[in-house]
Amino acid sequence: MPIPQQFGRGDRMGRGPYEKSGLIRETSLHPHETRTERFDIIFPPNIFDMNVEVELWYMPYGTKEVDGFLWNRADKTLSVSKTGK
Amino acid sequence: MRLKLILFLFFIALPLAVFAMQGGERKKANTIDELVKMYDISSCKVCHRDIYEQWERSLHARSIYGPETTGRTAATFWTTITHGLMEWEHSGVKKPEDVRIEHLMPCARCHLPQLEDATDAVAQEIVRNIYALVKEGDENAAKTLQKLNINCLICHNRNAVIHKWVDGEPEPNVIYGTKKGAHPDAMFTAMKPSPIMGEAILCGQCHGLGPMFEFDNPTQCATLYGSYLWSYVAKGGSKTCQQCHMHKSGLGHNMQSYRSPEMAKMALDFNVEAIAYYWRDGTRVIPQATVEVKMKNKAGHVIPDG
Structure with missing residues (x-):
């Protein structure tokens, strides 16, 4: 999420368009760009099957609750063997 | 010599007077309804129903109000006035009643560019409706704000020409698109291609x-x-x-x-x-x-x- 700069100065993010006049950090996904995010998840003790739900949210106002938008979703079922050493 | 000078001044003055009348500023809207009427697109709907219905579903059709379910854009106008203009020392705005056209234009430049054709009374009427909507959930205010939008006449006339030194000012009777010719409408009587x-x-x-x-x-x-x-x-x-x-x-x-x-x-x-x-x-x-x-x-x- 880009972090717009309040009045084009300092280290504070602007609240709304009326305060924004710059960027402190630009983290948006650019055209033609592919970004890969990797997550390593340890299975809980004595659990051998796991459902992983991946959700991509767009949160224009910073939280899911305020006008959040679920852009994409994928479900994966994963299992590890129960025997072996 | 005196007669010559008077005649000379008369011949200079007459064209200047005509020019001033031709180039005179369009009368400004004093109410939201007058502004809506100045940019009335009901006649577009008669012949271009499909396009009109497509546009009606877009955010352009609610550019001051925002998404139908949230009114988010109007809420951002409220925040701009309350937590921006009224808190800034040099804005000239201490209370909502102080808001003028110049204070709304940084938002309206895109959300309602035709606001330039309105007086401060319209700015005030918009602000009253924004406060009524955000603070009281007033449904009439929501309906009023939803009358203001980016419609056919913004993209196909008012903003259809950008390089005015190259292409001239948008003509008041012309619908800009891709075709050239007559346009069967009482007010917009001609079509011209817009280069952009x-x-x-x-x-x-x-x-x-x-x-x-x-x-x-x-x-x-x-x-x-x-x-x-x-x-x-x-x-x-x-x-x-x-x-x-x-x-x-x-x-x-x-x-x-x-x-x-x-x-x-x-x-x-x-x-x-x-x-x-x-x-x-x-x-x-x-x-x-x-x-x-x-x-x-x-x-x-x-x-x-x-």
Whole structure:
């Protein structure tokens, strides 16, 4: 999420368009760009099957609750063997 | 000699007077209803019903109010006035009643460019309706604000010409598009091609470059055209906004962004791969999963904008 700069100065993010006049950090996904995010998840003790739900949210106002938008979703079922050493 | 001078002045003065009348400023709207009437598009609907109905579903049709379910844009106007203008020492606004056209234009430049054709009384009426909506949930205020929009006459007349020294001012009776000829309408009697109707710059007027330095207090709402120029085109992209948002999407004048399933799918490739395995760290064997999420931006601009 880009972090717009309040009045084009300092280290504070602007609240709304009326305060924004710059960027402190630009983290948006650019055209033609592919970004890969990797997550390593340890299975809980004595659990051998796991459902992983991946959700991509767009949160224009910073939280899911305020006008959040679920852009994409994928479900994966994963299992590890129960025997072996 | 005196007669000659008087006649000379008369011949100079007469054309100047005519010029002043021709080039005289259009009468400004004093109420929201007058402004709506100045930009009335009910006659467009008669012949271009499909396009009108597409447009009605777009955010352009509610550019001051915002999404139907949230009124988010009106809420941002409220925040701008309450937590911006009224808190800034040098804005000249201490209370909502102090808000004038000049205070709304940094937002209205794109959300309601025709506000330039209105008096401060209209600015006040808009502010009253925004406060009634946000503070009291007034449904009449919501309806009033939804009458204000970016409609046919903004893109096909008022904002259809950008380079006025090259192409001239938009003519008051002309609908700009792709054709030339007569236009069967009482007020807009002619059609002319706009040199930019299919170009990205038409949209770039509002879906902009970043801070708008022409204002005393610059704002930064949209940066899309900036990222289109310096990221999409810079990396070899060649489509225009219209090609993706209107034609490829099949949405026509119902121009949408990420909330439309068509646009969300077109904009982003989303792929998830996952594997599970045992990891050895020397002393332990740990079951774990690796999930790899790949996202590719296929849009002509950054995601998200801001």
